[in-house]
Each structure stands twice: as structure tokens, then as C-alpha cells.
Amino acid sequence: MNGEVTEALKQKIIEHLGTVSKAKNKEVAKALGIEKHLADKAIGELSKEDRIEYIYLDTSYIKLKGK
């Protein structure tokens, strides 16, 4: 659980989101092979930086901003 959020990690998430229309946090964690908690943290930062956005269809998804 002690992984740090780095710009490189965030970039990987952005790249992954480029390949899908939307994704759940846990799908991102699985695709990148990282801890779910770390993915949550990175995704939270990406959202604050306005690089991704949340969409809600029964559950929470993320997607690239404006995609």
C-alpha cells in the first residue's frame, strides 16, 4: 500500500484510458498491475488536475477529459 503516485504512473493511466471508452478504478488497477488504493489515489489526483472526468452509470467510471 506504500506505493507513491508518480507522474509516470499517471501518464500510464492516461494512456490506458486512451484505449477504452470508460473504466472503473479497479479495472485500471488490474490493467496496470498496481494496488487498487494506489490507483484510487492517482485517479483522484488526475481528476483534481482536470485531466480525467468521472461519469456515473449506476457506479463510478472515469474517462479522459472530453473524450
Next chain:
Amino acid sequence: MGTTDIGPPDYHTMLPGVIKKNYGKWKYHEIIRPGVLKHVSETGDVVYTVRVGSPRLVSVDFIRDICDVADKYCEGHLRFTSRYNIELMTGDIANVDKVIEAVKKLGLPVGGTGACISNIVHTQGWIHCHSAATDASGLVKSVMDELYDHFTNMKLPALLRISVACCINMCGAVHCSDLAIVGVHTKPPKVDNEKLAAVCEIPTTIRSCPTGAIRRHPDENIKSVVVREDLCMYCANCFTVCPAMPLADAMGDGVALYAGGKVSNARKPPMFSRMIVPYLPNNPPRWPEVVDIIKGVVNVYAEHARKYERMGEWIERIGWETFFRLTGIPFTEQHIDDFTHAVETYRTTTQFKW
């Protein structure tokens, strides 16, 4: 995007001075009279709390009225309890009577302490809920009007917690209350085939049913479901996932009554409330049938239970058969459990009373 995820204000910023100073240092408390607590700290400081009943569903002007009292006598602080009571705190005993006078002027009762009936935890009911099988605020008002004296005095064997839930989702600790009023449906859902095809996911709807009563519509051309009515116990879980299956029915909806639950670990472990009346019709605005039975049970309990005995502890001691005899409430086939953990409730001993 605007500011998000700031969370609630830090509680430190909300605490009155005497609370902040004596945080974690409280030594003991006493109830100096119904509705008034005195807490004494290791530091020698004292705080008096006046507990005030509230209807919970209130206008902003109600909150402002309470704030006026708190500004005048409580240094601009107050708190609420988990049962919606308002607590006005002061370090100065001279302010206690002034606070009481001020809240009485607002038409609010002082009480809710010790061996009493405190405020009724309840849900939204017809005021705001789509799945309500009964109203909540009106039931609370009707019951509390009749049991008012039990809020303002402390003459019961033990505290008695009442809850109201407007459907069996039971928002509020209704399933563990001394007395509980629960809104129930008694008619199966009415399936709107056209709407269902448009707004509901059929597999999810089928899976939502805990008794497997929902099947795909036999006609393949109709994208909908059918309900096996003999398997439906009206839980409305299907309606929650699929709005095209409403259960609400003016004639069928009503309330069930439960008794004997508690959450406290004192003496006996926590207990579930058990059904005492399977169904009473909705009879607004005052639900007289419900109020009568609740009042009757409270009176029988007050007369028979030993000091400190909660409703459920009393019933366990005397036995449910005695409870039904003393209260005169008829025991019916609906009282016998036939759901998931039913067998645990069957009597596996020859010990019982006549």
C-alpha cells in the same frame, strides 16, 4: 470543477469552550431532573445539558430560533443527538432554567433522559420517499402526542426506544428497537410491461428477488417479467432496481409492529425486534389503531417489567406466550417465521408457560 472533497468542518471548531477544555476528562454524570444532565470533569468543571425534543422535519426558522437560545445562554454552541434531540449546554447552573423557559416558549419539550421514551428515530415517509408504504412524521407525531409524558418524565422500568420506518428497508435501527413501527406492502408488484421494457434490465430485476418469484415473461415478444404471487412477500427489492414494478396500494399498504429489540450490550446482548402485529391499515392523519396498541404495550410493560429491564429482556423472562396473553394481542400464522433463519425461532424444548 469547483471545490470538492473538502469534507465536513473539523469538529474542534464546533466545540463549546467548556467541552474543549474538558475533552476526555469527564468523570461522572447525573440526571439532575428529567431532561437535564450534569457532567462533572476531573478538572472540577461542570457542564449542564438541557435536552430538547424536536420534530426533526423543521424549517430553517426553527433552527434559527434554537440558535437564538444558544447565542443567549450557551455561548453560541449546541449539538444534536443521534435521536434528533437538541442539546443546549452551559457551564452556569443559573442558565439552566432560562434555557428551559426559552425552549418551552418555542413549544418544545424538555426530556429524553434516563428511563423515558426518547424521540422516535424515523424516516421520510410520504414527505419525500418513493418507496414509502406509510408516512413517518405523522405516525411519530401521533404516537408522541399520546406518550408525551414519557418523554418529559422518567417513570418507566428502563429506557424505551421507539423507531418508525416507512418501508422494510428500515432506514433507522428499527430492527433493534424496543418498539418499532414499519410500513409494509401486502400486495405483489403491478408490472408495467411497456415501462419495464424501456427502463429496466431484466436479468437484474429477476436476480433482485430474494425468493425467486420473478420470471421472464412467457411470451417472448413481451420484454418483461411476471411475478409468482404465491412466492412474493412484498419486500419491494424489485421496485428498488426496477421502477416499473410498483407495490404501493392504498388499500393494501399499512404498518406492522415489532417489539423487544435493543442495541445496547448492557446485561443481555443486543436483540432483534420481533413481530407483534403483522398488519394494521394506514389510517391517517392519526393512525388510531397503531397508537392504541403501542400505548397498550407500553402500559403493560410499565406495569410488569422489573426495574432496569428493557422491553426485550422483560419479554424473554416472561416468555412470548405471556407477552401475548398480557397484551391481548392475537398470535397468528404470520408471526411464525418462514424466511431465511426461521428454524432458529422454533421452540425446541418442553419448557413453556400455559
Next chain:
Amino acid sequence: MDENTPLLDELEKGPWPSYVKEIKRAAKKNKAAKDLLGIQELSYKDKVTHWKHGGIVGVTGYGGGVIGRYSDVPEQFPNAASFHTIRVNHPGGWFYTTKALRQICDVWEKFGSGMTNFHGSTGDIILLGTTTENLQPCFDALAGIGFDLGGSGSALRTIAGCVGPARCEWSTIDTLNIVHDLTMEFQDEIHRPRWPYKFKIKASGCPNDCVAAIARADFTIIGTWRDSLRIDQNSVKEYAEKGFDIHKLIVDRCPTDALEWDEKKKELTLKPEDCVRCMHCINKMPKAIRPGVEGGATIMIGGKAPIIKGAYLSWVLIPFMKMEPPYHEMKELLRKIWDWWDEHGRTRERLAELVERVGLKRFLREMGIKPVPQMVFKPRANPYVFFDKK
């Protein structure tokens, strides 16, 4: 619009404070509140609710905190046609300054119906009734005065705790701090629903459990102690001198027969190894008996109301856990539970239902928690045991 409300007017009578009077107060200033009164009267006449399933409404960036609500009689009551609820996360312990409360009132008078619940069953401040257009400006105004939304849907719900050490001598843990710390840590989990169903956390400072954590929380934190409760013999004597029947009301009522009363010496002694910390003697003799000093919490899981498979009381998971900020051990445990539940849970399956379905044994294994007898009332009676097939 029909302003005649004969049924509701009945509920203005009687000694208990009337919510109908409150709606009428709000109705004088606000058209939506006026129509709310009309809709409520209609429900009293028709004996059914006039609210429909909520649509998806909310504020930017959040998947919850707002309950969408539309009336099924919009022509008759156009001002309450959409009447959404906003859940506002309360400060821990429900303490307020009047300044903060007045600010909330001002915001809600501007953007909503002026009707509120102080509080909802889960603990939020409930702002009852506004339009879709007003949601975002109302949220922004609330953020401006330092308040944020609570949880709704398949998310972590607003965390609540009892008054705790702020004004209670029995609390063995700092419930306000635990609630605030977890709330701040898990903002994402509160605001962005992504689980099978709702998840509730409640903290009570002692086994009296004033917030009903054991009945209502998937994750239940209840204050307890590991040493012996404390008895002040001088105060015990005072109780006895005042005629309080210690033998009958305290010793005889102790569930595990852990207390002894010496009538001659007027002395009360405890066999600490027999005490189960039920709180009875402490509750009834608060001046003389107090909890121990080696405080911590019993962590329990699974409490919930009946939907779907029946009601559950929380059961013991960790008999004793130290509760010191920043609560790493508890947070790790919570994350582990959530990930596991999210992986294996079906839609609308609460934690207790999932654990019952797959078995507590598997849950404990996957959490890495060693089974101890404190977790059960009694061991199994049947012989149907799964052993590892190696």
C-alpha cells in the same frame, strides 16, 4: 393550488412539536414548501406516496450526495415537481456553532425549500427539496461555508459516532476524532460510489452503543477496555447509604456473576476475569464505577437492516484493536475488506450477506485474520467440515 389541508391540520394539535407547523412556516416564504404541504395532504387523502423514483441528478465530480426526487403530480403542484434532497456531511459528534448553522440556513433559504432534517438517520444534515438547476450553486455555496456532501448510493455512507470523550465519561476511544479522520481519508469512497452496495461505518465509545453501530454498520467500532473496570469504594458506600440496593440492582443483574457485595463492609468487588464489560453496573452507578483505562475498540462487521436476506447484527472480527491516530491498522483493514467485497460481491449484496454466502472461514483466511473463540457464541454442532484437499 389547494391550500386547504384539513387532514394535516389535525397534526398541528397535541403537545409534541408539530412538523406540519414547520412546513407551514416554510410555506409562507417558499412556493416549493407550500406545494410540499399540498402533496403531503394529497398522500394523506390517497394513502400512497406521490414521489417517484429519482433520476440521475447531482453535482460535478460526485456520484452521490444528492437524492433525485420528482413528484407524480407535477401539474397540480408545479413548484415541487422536482424536489431533490441534498445530504450534507455533519461535523463529528453533531456539535455546531450557531454561526455555522445560520450559514447553512441562509444557503438553504436561497437555494432550496427551507425545509430540513436535523438529522437524517445516517447522520447527515438533510436539505429537503430543491430543483435540478439549484443543485450546483447550492453545493458551491455550501463549500463556501466549509461544508461538503455526504454519501449516497453504493458508496461509503456518511460516518457517524457518539458524543464520545467530548461529553461522556464512558468513552474508551475518541469517537469524534475517528469519525473525522476516516471521513477525511475516505472522501473519494464517500463521493464516488463504486461498490456492490452501500457501506456504513459507525463508532460508539462504549458498549452502550448510542449510535446503534452494532445494528446499523457494516463496520462497527465499539469502545472497550482490556484491564479491569474501576470501582471507587467511597462512592459505593455513598450509594449504599442513600438506600440504593446494590445487591439486588447491581450484583444480581450482572450477566456473568462477576461482582460480589459485602453487606457488612459495604464493599463491591469485581472478578475481572469474569467481567464481559456489558456496562450495566457502570450505567447505574456512574459516580462509583468507571471503565478501565486500557482502552481500545472491538471491531465488528456485518450489521444491517433486512433488505435483502434478512437483518444482521455485527459480529466480532477483531476483539481488541488500539485506536490511535492515524489509525493505520483500521484503514488497512477497511481497504482490504472493500477490495475483497468489491471483487466477490454481487450487485446489492452487503458485506454480511457475502460473508454468509462464502463462509466466515474463507473471509478470515483472505483477510489474514486468525480465528479466535471470541468471534463466535459457540462452535459448530454439525460434522460437515471442509478440510484442505491437498
